[in-house]
Amino acid sequence: xxxxxxxxxxxxxxxxxxxxxxxxxxxxxxxxxxxxxxxxxxxxxxxxxxxxxxxxxxxxxxxxxxxxxxxxxxxxxxxxxxxxxxxxxxxxxxxxxxxxxxxxxxxxxxxxxxxxxxxxxxxxxxxxxxxxxxxxxxxxxxxxxxxxxxxxxxxxxxxxxxxxxxxxxxxxxxxxxxxxxxxxxxxxxxxxxxxxxxxxxxxxxxxxxxxxxxxxxxxxxxxxxxxxxxxxxxxxxxxxxxxxxxxxxxxxxxxxxxxxxxxxxxxxxxxxxxxxxxxxxxxxxxxxxxxxxxxxxxxxxxxxxxxxxxxxxxxxxxxxxxxxxxxxxxxxxxxxxxxxxxxxxxxxxxxxxxxxxxxxxxxxxxxxxxxxxxxxxxxxxxxxxxxxxxxxxxxxxxxxxxxxxxxxxxxx
Numbered sequence: 001x002x003x004x005x006x007x008x009x010x011x012x013x014x015x016x017x018x019x020x021x022x023x024x025x026x027x028x029x030x031x032x033x034x035x036x037x038x039x040x041x042x043x044x045x046x047x048x049x050x051x052x053x054x055x056x057x058x059x060x061x062x063x064x065x066x067x068x069x070x071x072x073x074x075x076x077x078x079x080x081x082x083x084x085x086x087x088x089x090x091x092x093x094x095x096x097x098x099x100x101x102x103x104x105x106x107x108x109x110x111x112x113x114x115x116x117x118x119x120x121x122x123x124x125x126x127x128x129x130x131x132x133x134x135x136x137x138x139x140x141x142x143x144x145x146x147x148x149x150x151x152x153x154x155x156x157x158x159x160x161x162x163x164x165x166x167x168x169x170x171x172x173x174x175x176x177x178x179x180x181x182x183x184x185x186x187x188x189x190x191x192x193x194x195x196x197x198x199x200x201x202x203x204x205x206x207x208x209x210x211x212x213x214x215x216x217x218x219x220x221x222x223x224x225x226x227x228x229x230x231x232x233x234x235x236x237x238x239x240x241x242x243x244x245x246x247x248x249x250x251x252x253x254x255x256x257x258x259x260x261x262x263x264x265x266x267x268x269x270x271x272x273x274x275x276x277x278x279x280x281x282x283x284x285x286x287x288x289x290x291x292x293x294x295x296x297x298x299x300x301x302x303x304x305x306x307x308x309x310x311x312x313x314x315x316x317x318x319x320x321x322x323x324x325x326x327x328x329x330x331x332x333x334x335x336x337x338x339x340x341x342x343x344x345x346x347x348x349x350x351x352x353x354x355x356x357x358x359x360x361x362x363x364x365x366x367x368x369x370x371x372x373x374x375x376x377x378x379x380x381x382x383x384x385x386x387x388x389x390x391x392x393x394x395x396x397x398x399x400x401x402x403x404x405x406x407x408x409x410x411x412x
Contacts, residue, residue: 015137017133017134017137018134018138018146018149018150020089020130020184021089021129021130021131021133021134021150022130022149022150022153022154023153023184024089024093024126024130024154024184025126025127025130025150025151025153025154025155025157026153026154026156026157026160027093027097027126027157027177027180027181027184028093028096028123028126028127028154028157029154029155029156029157029158029161029267030157030158030160030161030177030180031096031097031100031119031123031161031177031178031181032123032158032358033158033161033162033237033263033267034100034161034165034173034174034177035061035062035065035116036062036237036241036242036259036263037161037162037165037166037173037259037260037263038165038170038173038174038260039054039058039061039062039242039259040054040058040245040259041170042112042170043057043058043109045170046106046107046108046109046112047109048109055243055246055369056369057109058242058243059365059366059368059369060113061109061112061113061116062116062238062242062361062365063361063362063365063366064113064114064116064117064120065116065117065119065120065123066120066238066358066359066361066362067117067120067359067362068116068117068118068119068120068121068122068123068124069120069121069123069124069355069358069359070124070355070356070358070359070362071121071124072092072120072121072122072123072124072125072355073124073125073128073351073352073354073355073356073359074210074348074352075121075124075125076088076091076092076124076125076128076129076351077125077128077208077210077347077348077349077350077351077352078208078209078210078348079091079125079208080125080128080129080132080208080347080348080351081207081208081344081345081346081347081348082207082208085129085130085132085133085136085347086129086133088125088126088128088129088347088351089125089126089129089130089133090185091125092122092123092124092125092126092129093122093126093181093184093185094122094181094182094185095118095119095121095122095125096119096121096122096123096126096181097122097177097178097179097180097181097182097184097185098122098178099115099118099119099122099178100119100174100175100177100178100181101174101175101178101179102115102118102178103115103116103119103174103178104171104172104174104175104178105171124351124355125351127154127334127351127354128334128347128350128351128352128353128354128355129347129350129351130150131147131150131334131335131338131350132338132346132347132350132351134146134147134150135147135335135338135339135346135350135407136343136346136407140404140405140406140407141404143335143339144278144281144282144287144332144335144403145278145279145282147278147331147334147335147338148274148275148277148278148279148282148331150331151274151278151330151331151334152271152274152275152278152331155267155270155271155274155328155330156267156268156271157267158263158264158266158267158270159264159267159268159271161173161177161263161264162260162261162263162264162265162267163260163264164176165260165263166258166260166261166264199343199408205344205410205411206344207344207345208344208345208347208348209344209345209348210348210352212345212411213345213348213349219411222340222341222399222400223340223341223349223353224395225395225396225398225399226333226336226337226340226349226353226395226399227353227356227357227360228391228392228394228395229291229333229336229392229395229396229399230330230333230334230353230354230357230392231357231360231388231391231392232295232298232327232385232388232389232392233327233329233330233333233357234357234358234360234361234364235360235364235384235385235388236266236298236302236323236324236327237266237327237361238358238360238361238364238365239361239364239365239368239381239384240302240305240323240381240385241259241262241263241266241320241323241324242259242263243368244257244259244262244316244320245257245258245259245262246377247305247306247377247378247381248311248316250376250377250378251308251309251310251311251316251378252309252310253308253310253311253312253313253316254310254312254313255312255313255316257313257316257317261317261320262317262320265317265318265320265321265324266320266321266323266324266327267324268321268324269320269321269322269323269324269325269326269327269328270324270325270327270328270330271324271328272324272325272328273294273324273325273326273327273328273329274328274329274330274331275328276325276328277290277291277294277328277329277331277332278331278332278335280293281332281335281403285403285404286401286403287332287335287336287339287401287402287403288396288397288399288401290329290332291329291332291333291336291392291396292393292396292397294326294327294328294329295329295389295392295393295396297325297326298323298326298327298389299385299389300326301319301322301323301326302323302382302385302389304319304322305319305323306378306381306382306385333354333357334350334353334354335402336399336402337349337350337353337354338350338407339402339403339405339407340399340400340402341411342409342410342411343407343408343409343410344410344411345411346407364384364388367380367384368380368381368384371383
């Protein structure tokens, strides 16, 4: 075996792979949510002034970003299984960092949209590669703790984005995100490939075969369930939080709600939720029971959010924290995806699954835009929430428990 390869049984929890994956996800999340934070300020600077146009152009640009993530998820996932987790981890960081620096120079909506697409392609790779690497280098008893560290540290990147977006010019906010990513590339030295991936290279088996997820019925169904359990998280982020100023106005909240603060508060809750769900899954020795619990909690808080007529500013932001906390099963969700499939296709799955979940923002936001005039903002969001939560609950209840599963195997 390559002497540089980490051998799982001997690895400490806070090893360099976990640290780099966590910091990479921190910058990833910063850049991922930044457009939602600077949406109104940047679009107004580029000549969009009408409220309806701000909403419609915001939907267009966030959908361009998510479309990039859908394509990037497949590209980086396949590359991760063919060439290794490390190449994807740092290649994706470089691409989204460069795109975000370029975003700071845009002068037209079209250029803005295409750069969000390119940034989306880059943003698609880091989480899947990081979680796959951490899952493979840590012993199964510590795996949940490692992925929890990655997710909880990473999610806090949104808090920094909220602060920068609130108090600095939107172009500066993009420069900060790109600069942080480029600085992170300096940590590349000392990060080694996983032993499981190195061993799989010596086997005569196809690696990174994305189409194999669709040619086998049970495998496809398992893959689909992994995606569906995460959809409510991005319903909350992509609809309820991103358009929180519009929801607050429809609910009669007397204060002007800042999307930067709403995102910052929700991701603060999300970070706490990720820690709580990750630790709870280790204590209960079950991923499924934790996800079911958080889905029921989330249903209750969504109902409170959509019924918060004439709520005070503090109460509304408190609901944003609660929405984030109850959506905080992201670490467990991505860990489930990593644990469900063999080494030769694990990076493909772990990279595409969260990006397809993020890509679910496209039909969610398009449905939201299409029906909000007919049914109203609140009713449309309620219907979408019921659909997202219902399919997620069915998916997790019918998925196999993966806690403590041995991962050193190949898919036929």
